[in-house]
Amino acid sequence: MAWSAIQYTTVLLLVLLPPPCSSDDRLDPGEVLSPGSTIVSGGGGFALGFFSPSNSTPSKLYLGIWYNDIPQLTVVWVANRESPATNSTSSMPKLLLSNSSNLVLTNSDGRLLWTTSSSSPPASTAVLLDTGNLVIRSPNGTTVWQSFDQPTDTFLPGIKIGIRYKTRAAARLVSWKGPEDPSPGPFSFGMDPTTFLQTFIWNGTYPLTRTPPWTGYLVNGTQLQMNTSIILYLAVVSNEEEIYITYSLSDGSSHTRYVLTSSGEQNLQIWRSSAWVVDGKMPTNMCSRYGYCGPHGYCDNTDAIPTCKCLDSFEPTSLEDWNNGRFSQGCRRKEAQRCDDGFLALPLMKSPDKFVLLENRTYEECEAECSRNCTCVAYAYSNVSASRSARDTTRCLVWSGELIDTEKIGNTAGGDTLYLRVAGLAAAGVFSVLCVSQINLKR
Numbered sequence: 490m491a492w493s494a495i496q497y498t499t500v501l502l503l504v505l506l507p508p509p510c511s512s513d514d515r516l517d518p519g520e521v522l523s524p525g526s527t528i529v530s531g532g533g534g535f536a537l538g539f540f541s542p543s544n545s546t547p548s549k550l551y552l553g554i555w556y557n558d559i560p561q562l563t564v565v566w567v568a569n570r571e572s573p574a575t576n577s578t579s580s581m582p583k584l585l586l587s588n589s590s591n592l593v594l595t596n597s598d599g600r601l602l603w604t605t606s607s608s609s610p611p612a613s614t615a616v617l618l619d620t621g622n623l624v625i626r627s628p629n630g631t632t633v634w635q636s637f638d639q640p641t642d643t644f645l646p647g648i649k650i651g652i653r654y655k656t657r658a659a660a661r662l663v664s665w666k667g668p669e670d671p672s673p674g675p676f677s678f679g680m681d682p683t684t685f686l687q688t689f690i691w692n693g694t695y696p697l698t699r700t701p702p703w704t705g706y707l708v709n710g711t712q713l714q715m716n717t718s719i720i721l722y723l724a725v726v727s728n729e730e731e732i733y734i735t736y737s738l739s740d741g742s743s744h745t746r747y748v749l750t751s752s753g754e755q756n757l758q759i760w761r762s763s764a765w766v767v768d769g770k771m772p773t774n775m776c777s778r779y780g781y782c783g784p785h786g787y788c789d790n791t792d793a794i795p796t797c798k799c800l801d802s803f804e805p806t807s808l809e810d811w812n813n814g815r816f817s818q819g820c821r822r823k824e825a826q827r828c829d830d831g832f833l834a835l836p837l838m839k840s841p842d843k844f845v846l847l848e849n850r851t852y853e854e855c856e857a858e859c860s861r862n863c864t865c866v867a868y869a870y871s872n873v874s875a876s877r878s879a880r881d882t883t884r885c886l887v888w889s890g891e892l893i894d895t896e897k898i899g900n901t902a903g904g905d906t907l908y909l910r911v912a913g914l915a916a917a918g919v920f921s922v923l924c925v926s927q928i929n930l931k932r
């Protein structure tokens with residue numbers, strides 16, 4: 490009896506006292522969101538609101554999105570990461586959807602902190618979706634702005650990390666400055682803006698680590714994470730407008746995210762009942778840091794402890810440095826290279842950086858192109874998976890000059906066969922002859 494009375498009172502209260510702010514999954518024009526209240530996505534997975542990442546005084550407030558159904562505050566997106574808001578007893582910062590259908594964040598003193606700049610028709614709404622995406626929708630249902638286009642440090646399923654061909658606009662992750670400081674840190678993750686064939690983590694403008702060039706740039710690979718039942722579908726998608734990487738998860742997966750940490754590591758994190766468990770990271774070890782083994786060196790990941798080695802026909806530039814674990818000077822040729830040297834096939838390699846992509850070549854043409862050009866020191870070839878929108882499905886990479894950031898990866902996923910020009914190896918066929926005569930002509 491007492492129980493139903495309480496229930497009755499609760500219902501009455503809800504009916505009589507509608508919450509002062511929007512309490513569902515959206516913000517309509519004129520509605521305001523202030524500290525203390527949140528917007529929760531339809532399925533309850535994500536919340537949008539104000540949070541304070543540290544105990545600093547006066548407390549800095551950020552507008553962000555976090556997981557709503559786990560006990561640990563885990564922020565996946567921040568709007569005003571460069572201009573924190575402050576709470577005061579007299580007035581509060583607020584987020585509202587303006588008459589022009591833009592989200593506008595103002596500080597307690599009325600100062601503008603952050604705003605979207607879409608041209609959306611009146612009567613649009615801002616909706617927090619169950620993917621963690623905050624979208625502004627026009628009345629006809631078109632998305633005119635979305636937070637997924639401006640990721641912060643977290644790569645959620647459905648986000649696209651890539652580049653638009655025409656504008657060169659790139660979506661990148663940028664780390665927090667520190668565990669309690671969402672302002673932009675030095676590390677970023679994104680697609681190589683010159684080749685579109687690989688991704689980097691940069692420290693400022695310096696590469697920190699690099700993924701192997703796609704062996705097919707239109708893959709939708711399935712990557713089974715060890716020790717879990719989660720299947721992660723990682724896809725590299727290229728169409729007329731853009732190239733990007735994205736991923737999705739198998740049904741019923743627990744929360745999973747890639748995060749670029751404030752120490753410059755890309756972690757794959759999975760929520761397991763009470764904590765985030767790291768299930769893979771990049772760079773994986775010292776040896777896999779960009780250029781760690783120096784020019785013409787490579788990191789051998791098939792050894793129990795990954796170690797630096799010299800590519801075939803090369804030796805350490807300084808044996809003393811090398812033996813003392815200083816690899817940055819790399820390796821030098823044992824003997825001078827000649828134009829008629831042949832190629833040695835090195836399977837299951839992560840191809841070096843600084844390649845040139847030759848378009849629309851068959852394997853034979855690719856090999857010939859490198860053979861006949863004396864400055865060409867290596868090549869690698871791959872067929873890319875067929876796609877109707879792809880104009881070119883070949884991938885012929887050639888190198889001249891130093892080979893940097895090579896690895897032996899030891900599994901088939903993402904591995905190239907690298908054809909390396911090796912001194913003293915007999916070349917097959919006519920191309921070496923052509924090559925010699927080219928040299929003679931030049932002299």
Ligand SMILES: *[C@@H]1O[C@H](CO)[C@@H](O)[C@H](O)[C@H]1NC(C)=O
Nearest residue numbers: 524525539540541548576578
């Ligand atoms: C900000 O101030 C309001 C009103 O005093 C309070 O309800 C809210 O909890 C504060 N928010 C934070 C994040 O400190």
Ligand SMILES: *[C@@H]1O[C@H](CO)[C@@H](O)[C@H](O)[C@H]1NC(C)=O
Nearest residue numbers: 518519585586587588589611
């Ligand atoms: C928004 O439009 C309403 C109705 O047209 C108007 O009363 C209000 O002043 C406008 N608000 C702003 C901030 O322009």
Ligand SMILES: *[C@@H]1O[C@H](CO)[C@@H](O)[C@H](O)[C@H]1NC(C)=O
Nearest residue numbers: 609610627628629630631633
């Ligand atoms: C929906 O509205 C947007 C924004 O006003 C407009 O650009 C788009 O053409 C509309 N789409 C349809 C299908 O009406």
Ligand SMILES: *[C@@H]1O[C@H](CO)[C@@H](O)[C@H](O)[C@H]1NC(C)=O
Nearest residue numbers: 675692693695697752753754
């Ligand atoms: C990033 O660069 C800074 C300065 O250039 C350097 O001090 C720091 O050690 C680098 N961090 C990493 C993780 O490489």
Ligand SMILES: *[C@@H]1O[C@H](CO)[C@@H](O)[C@H](O)[C@H]1NC(C)=O
Nearest residue numbers: 709710722723724726735737
């Ligand atoms: C990749 O494959 C998965 C499973 O078949 C599918 O759900 C997903 O939409 C695909 N992704 C892309 C970008 O095609």
Ligand SMILES: *[C@@H]1O[C@H](CO)[C@@H](O)[C@H](O)[C@H]1NC(C)=O
Nearest residue numbers: 715716717759761766767768
């Ligand atoms: C892998 O499974 C073992 C045994 O079930 C468990 O102890 C461990 O925590 C799991 N590791 C991860 C990364 O989930």
Ligand SMILES: *[C@@H]1O[C@H](CO)[C@@H](O)[C@H](O)[C@H]1NC(C)=O
Nearest residue numbers: 848849850851854880881882
């Ligand atoms: C690719 O090369 C072939 C033969 O060299 C040529 O016929 C074809 O038009 C080329 N395709 C493209 C897209 O350049």
Ligand SMILES: *[C@@H]1O[C@H](CO)[C@@H](O)[C@H](O)[C@H]1NC(C)=O
Nearest residue numbers: 845862863864865887888889
């Ligand atoms: C040989 O390769 C170099 C470097 O890739 C390139 O600049 C040059 O044009 C090539 N020469 C010929 C004849 O293809």
Ligand SMILES: *[C@@H]1O[C@H](CO)[C@@H](O)[C@H](O)[C@H]1NC(C)=O
Nearest residue numbers: 851852853870871872873883
């Ligand atoms: C690429 O595809 C062509 C035609 O399907 C095939 O003949 C060739 O062997 C393939 N080459 C490689 C290196 O996979």
